[in-house]
Amino acid sequence: MSANLAAGAGRPRPGNTAWSIYRRLLRYARPYIGVFLIGVLGMILFAATNSALAYLVKEFLNGAFVKKNPEVLWQVPIAVVVLFTLRGIGDYVANFYPSWVGRQVVKGLRRDVFSHYLRLPTPYLDRQQSGHLLSKLTNNIELVAAAATSAAISLIGDSLTIIGLLITLFYMNWRLAVYCIAVAPVIAWLMQIANRSFRRYSERIQNSMGDITRVAKEAIDAHRLIKIFNAEDHQIERFERVNELNRASNMKLARAKSISNPVVQCIASIALASVLYVAIRQVFSHNMQVDEFLGFLTALMLIPSPLRSLVNMSGPLQQGIAAGQSVFEIIDEPTEGSGGTRTLVRARGEVEFRNVSFTYGGDKGDVLHDVSFRVRPGETVAIVGRSGSGKTTLVGLVPRFYDVQQGSVLLDGVDVREYRLTDLRSQVSLVSQDVVLFNDTIRNNIAFNAIDKTDAQITEAARAANVMEFVAQQPNGFDTVLSDRGQNLSGGQRQRISIARALLKDAPVLMLDEATAALDNESERRVQQELALLMRGRTTLVIAHRLSTVEGADRIIVLDHGRIAEIGNHQELLARGGLYAALHGMQFSD
Numbered sequence: 207m208s209a210n211l212a213a214g215a216g217r218p219r220p221g222n223t224a225w226s227i228y229r230r231l232l233r234y235a236r237p238y239i240g241v242f243l244i245g246v247l248g249m250i251l252f253a254a255t256n257s258a259l260a261y262l263v264k265e266f267l268n269g270a271f272v273k274k275n276p277e278v279l280w281q282v283p284i285a286v287v288v289l290f291t292l293r294g295i296g297d298y299v300a301n302f303y304p305s306w307v308g309r310q311v312v313k314g315l316r317r318d319v320f321s322h323y324l325r326l327p328t329p330y331l332d333r334q335q336s337g338h339l340l341s342k343l344t345n346n347i348e349l350v351a352a353a354a355t356s357a358a359i360s361l362i363g364d365s366l367t368i369i370g371l372l373i374t375l376f377y378m379n380w381r382l383a384v385y386c387i388a389v390a391p392v393i394a395w396l397m398q399i400a401n402r403s404f405r406r407y408s409e410r411i412q413n414s415m416g417d418i419t420r421v422a423k424e425a426i427d428a429h430r431l432i433k434i435f436n437a438e439d440h441q442i443e444r445f446e447r448v449n450e451l452n453r454a455s456n457m458k459l460a461r462a463k464s465i466s467n468p469v470v471q472c473i474a475s476i477a478l479a480s481v482l483y484v485a486i487r488q489v490f491s492h493n494m495q496v497d498e499f500l501g502f503l504t505a506l507m508l509i510p511s512p513l514r515s516l517v518n519m520s521g522p523l524q525q526g527i528a529a530g531q532s533v534f535e536i537i538d539e540p541t542e543g544s545g546g547t548r549t550l551v552r553a554r555g556e557v558e559f560r561n562v563s564f565t566y567g568g569d570k571g572d573v574l575h576d577v578s579f580r581v582r583p584g585e586t587v588a589i590v591g592r593s594g595s596g597k598t599t600l601v602g603l604v605p606r607f608y609d610v611q612q613g614s615v616l617l618d619g620v621d622v623r624e625y626r627l628t629d630l631r632s633q634v635s636l637v638s639q640d641v642v643l644f645n646d647t648i649r650n651n652i653a654f655n656a657i658d659k660t661d662a663q664i665t666e667a668a669r670a671a672n673v674m675e676f677v678a679q680q681p682n683g684f685d686t687v688l689s690d691r692g693q694n695l696s697g698g699q700r701q702r703i704s705i706a707r708a709l710l711k712d713a714p715v716l717m718l719d720e721a722t723a724a725l726d727n728e729s730e731r732r733v734q735q736e737l738a739l740l741m742r743g744r745t746t747l748v749i750a751h752r753l754s755t756v757e758g759a760d761r762i763i764v765l766d767h768g769r770i771a772e773i774g775n776h777q778e779l780l781a782r783g784g785l786y787a788a789l790h791g792m793q794f795s796d
């Protein structure tokens with residue numbers, strides 16, 4: 207069996223064979239080996255009762271027909287009840303304990319995959335479809351569970367049963383048993399064929415399940431857009447395509463599954479026929495008694511059922527291994543790491559870009575090109591430029607969402623790559639256009655991971671950001687749970703929550719990325735006051751789309767296609783009559 211598993215990996219990659227994947231899964235089960243062994247005891251008990259059943263038939267026939275022993279009258283019925291009680295206990299133990307282990311494996315894998323997602327580098331996450339990542343966490347791990355439990359139960363339990371029965375056969379009549387064994391290679395060969403087809407299909411099914419999740423998630427997230435464009439039918443069509451793909455590949459799996467049983471049974475019937483032929487000849491030559499014949503036949507007839515479940519097990523096992531492979535691919539993906547070794551409690555807040563060039567890779571070319579500037583602690587520097595000029599990219603380099611390819615970004619005169627990543631990131635607050643809120647209370651959304659803050663500090667931040675004002679209208683006040691990312695709040699209210707969050711974090715470096723772009727004039731003016739409060743005493747990089755909001759900055763950096771076109775204050779840049787003046791002019795004519 208194991209040789210067969212090792213051979214079946216779809217894409218041959220060293221160290222990634224089916225067997226090595228299964229071994230990795232077993233590593234998750236190792237802490238629970240004791241519990242699993244209890245299950246194995248159950249399997250042994252179950253297997254033993256099968257062999258005992260064949261013996262019971264033999265003894266019954268011997269006692270009732272050959273010896274005509276009257277005690278058989280009460281012995282056999284009692285033996286039947288005892289036997290089936292033991293069999294039931296064995297069955298229960300053999301299923302329950304390995305399933306318990308399986309759920310622990312699922313939980314452990316889920317924890318590892320989820321925590322790995324959080325530590326993956328931003329560029330990697332940019333490339334992934336969140337639907338696929340989600341379905342790895344849900345479907346794929348569930349399939350892994352099936353492999354780790356039902357397959358293991360079957361692999362061990364059914365094999366034990368079959369081995370027990372084979373021993374019984376040999377014990378009863380070794381000559382006949384040898385005939386039976388001759389059929390085994392044929393069945394083994396069939397199992398291999400089934401194995402191979404399963405593995406191919408199950409990989410495809412997982413991918414198409416990811417597509418279903420992705421399309422559905424996109425549609426649910428975009429419900430407003432879909433409604434306003436009357437795009438329901440278009441979305442249904444889109445969904446129908448992936449839905450059909452999923453159905454078709456599932457059908458292929460079902461076909462392979464449905465075919466494997468009848469085929470095995472036909473082969474088994476031919477095997478049985480040939481065994482019967484030999485057995486009946488032995489009866490005629492008086493080499494075999496009726497009790498022996500029927501006892502042997504009973505043991506033989508008990509074999510197909512566990513054999514069938516062994517064959518059927520290859521489906522979940524192969525699916526689980528394909529799923530396990532995609533799960534381990536994620537776990538093997540390198541994480542961001544912990545950055546440098548330099549510690550930093552609180553930065554002064556000097557930010558410097560020194561000849562920074564950056565590209566997202568691919569054939570896109572440089573997004574930032576030879577950018578150099580320095581922001582003194584507490585200074586406010588505005589970054590303006592057309593959409594796509596690289597403003598968001600630029601601010602993302604400070605907390606190391608991405609790393610520069612050339613030059614360096616420095617905080618307090620030290621390359622950001624030298625700091626411990628957690629230390630670096632705790633120096634930076636980011637307030638952007640899309641406010642991310644969690645399905646949690648307003649209080650917890652503000653105190654997001656601020657475990658060292660007191661309730662009074664949280665309330666103070668909320669008050670300063672004027673969150674309290676609208677909190678009063680909420681049903682449960684500060685403890686109102688925000689539904690679906692705060693869709694029941696206005697844009698300005700959501701932004702004030704994120705400002706409160708930044709106030710509470712109290713980081714020395716603040717970055718505002720079009721923080722007010724999504725707001726109407728009225729809310730923008732109000733949020734502007736709260737932003738001014740937030741900026742006080744911090745080094746601030748402010749990206750703003752409405753130039754009126756950057757006029758007060760100490761300096762303005764004008765980006766054009768990833769290069770610094772001009773630097774100066776509002777008056778200087780206007781006087782220069784360059785790009786800034788042009789952008790400013792465009793806004794006035796709006």
Ligand code: ADP
Pocket residue numbers: 332566570573591592593594595596597598599600
């Ligand atoms: P801005 O904020 O000034 O509008 P961005 O920094 O968002 O500009 O984008 C600059 C360029 O980088 C654009 O051409 C954009 O298409 C590209 N870009 C932005 N984010 C990514 C990303 N995650 N992966 C690849 N390309 C990106």
Ligand code: MG
Pocket residue numbers: 597598599
């Ligand atoms: Mg941007």
